[in-house]
Amino acid sequence: MSRKIAIGKIALLLASLAEEELDYFRPTLKELSFCQGKVGSMNMQKVISAVETAAKRNGIIHESLYRETHALYHAILEAIKGVTRDQPAIGEMSRTVGLRFSVVRGAPYANEAEGEWISVAFYGTIGAPVKGLEHETIGLGINHI
Template sequence: MSQKLAIGKLAILLASLSEEELAGFRPALQEVKYCQGKVGSMNMQKVISAVETAAKRNELIQDHLYRETHSLYHAILEGIEGVTRGKPAIGEMSRTVGLRFAIVRGRPYNEPQEGEWIAVAFYGTIGAPVKGAEHETVGLGINHI
């Protein structure tokens, strides 16, 4: 099984690059469904909800199908672990995040039986809730649907 489409790489690029910087990747984006968004909070549930809402509004998942919602949830949690360096907590630890996120759904393998996968990428800042006390962070989660 060779990989034909790097949905994780596309998600990271969508979350972190400007519209100008993304111009060269437009052909690859035609092969996937995707959306982008922003969230800033000290509340982890708000971060999760922002991504779930974007995925549903942009029809990347069908919320009446448990496997799709479940797959998205696990991709979100995996991405958050990257953002928070393995400790999925923000407000409880007096940290805040300001994140751009991207969700990409596609078929990363040549074999049709491998099905669709979903990637969630975060890029932004994390730190103490004091302006200027934050640093860059990134996280990526990928799960099969």
């Protein structure tokens, strides 16, 4: 039996805390496989691509393994549904997002046979493409690899 890791909670913290706020958690984070990033767009594909690129560049997933890319894609889509209140559209609905994101890979179950899972979290703003008219939003997606 291995240690259980709350990959969703960690992903939400990584996406929502500012850089200086994360300093307190850094010693614990060294044991984890994760990455962070930012994306702002009216284009859903740019949001998806930003997360995929960060995960691949930071070695969170192996881009040559389809099952890993597929798991990440579904976690991203689930998280986007949270951000967009189950209406996965941005520019098509005349709204824009400014998001911080994180991707965390780990074993959320004590039983090693359950394998690794991947979590994607978004935190930021969504709203009309007019500065000052946006509001906070958050989304979380978790999928097995």
